[in-house]
Amino acid sequence: MKSDLLIATNGFKETWPAVEYGAWFAETMRMKITLLGVTESLSPAAIDERHPLEDIFERAVGLFEARGVEYSLEVRKGDAEQVIPDKAHEGDYITVVGPLGRHPLKRWLTGRSIRTLMERIATPILYAPKTRLPLKKMLVSIGGLGYEAAAENLAFQVATATRADVTILHVASPSELEYPGGRDVLKRLDDLAETNTLPGRGLKKGLEIARQCGLNARVATRQGNVVEEILAEIREGDYDLVCMGSAYSASAIRQLYTPNVTAEVAEVAHCPVLTARFKHV
Structure with missing residues (x-):
């Protein structure tokens, strides 16, 4: 498999299974990982707090090193439904994503984020809301x-x-x-x-x-x-x-x-x- 793996997260805790599953997938398929963190708008009250991306990146680095996979880290600012497709189109990637924690009203109006990502990303997508391992x-x-x-x-x-x-x-x-x-x-x-x-x-x-x-x-x-x-x-x-x-x-x-x-x-x-x-x- 020649593609690299693009794992995307906006810091929402439910994206962690995608990071975990992506690390396993990369090790199994001998792929390089790019971990993309998307910083979206925070409420004024949260400006001085630790950004949720920091915790996920810290855990992810430990996981990648434990699995012995090659990886790089990247952070971009913007709306995840646009930033992730933009990055995915820059290389030959399989994009790994999970739920992005959108408000129920937005999900009701437009569906879950996976719909938008499928519309905008032409390369393969691995949607991992849960981790199911081993793969039997x-x-x-x-x-x-x-x-x-x-x-x-x-x-x-x-x-x-x-x-x-x-x-x-x-x-x-x-x-x-x-x-x-x-x-x-x-x-x-x-x-x-x-x-x-x-x-x-x-x-x-x-x-x-x-x-x-x-x-x-x-x-x-x-x-x-x-x-x-x-x-x-x-x-x-x-x-x-x-x-x-x-x-x-x-x-x-x-x-x-x-x-x-x-x-x-x-x-x-x-x-x-x-x-x-x-x-x-």
Whole structure:
């Protein structure tokens, strides 16, 4: 894996799991870390107090040195939802973030910060609201339309390094009927990987690649609301990491009519979510 790791924090205490998970990820994947601290506006009463970034940076340095990973530290001032994407676009990074502690009203109006970051960051994102280690079980959710290819590639690299078991999931939604071969998908859901349908070919290819990597891999299929079924699979399978593609930039028209499934899953999932944006080849 050639990318470096960009771990971002604004000092909010709930970003610590992202720092901790990022340190493990960097050690496992042999990556360099840039720890980005974002100083946002403080209330006048807090001006003379110790900045929360200081505590996180102090803990992070100790953690990085204990894990023997190469790291650099950087602090920038501004709004985290803008500063983090700006930094992410300066290099070939996988960006690791956690919840930024936004006011409930802002979350209600615009969604959690991960939505905005997914819109603005073109490179892979690892959202880690919690630390789930060791990594033993990984879920790779594919949509059958090609958005997942980049995330699937990353997932198999991580699984190879950790020897995690891999489940490749496809959820057949009611909208599946709108596409050519959709009825065939629903009829052959139990053995979808054996069909010549678009999602069937995707499942089969993913399974073949995983097994070529020496991974213990299997296929799972579900039918229903995509977000609800993915979350149900995560709960029932008790996965440690979920890998998904992002449809951002894939089809602007399609986005007007469909929810961003990856963002909705990331907001609710009990484990880290690794996502990579679709790329035209």
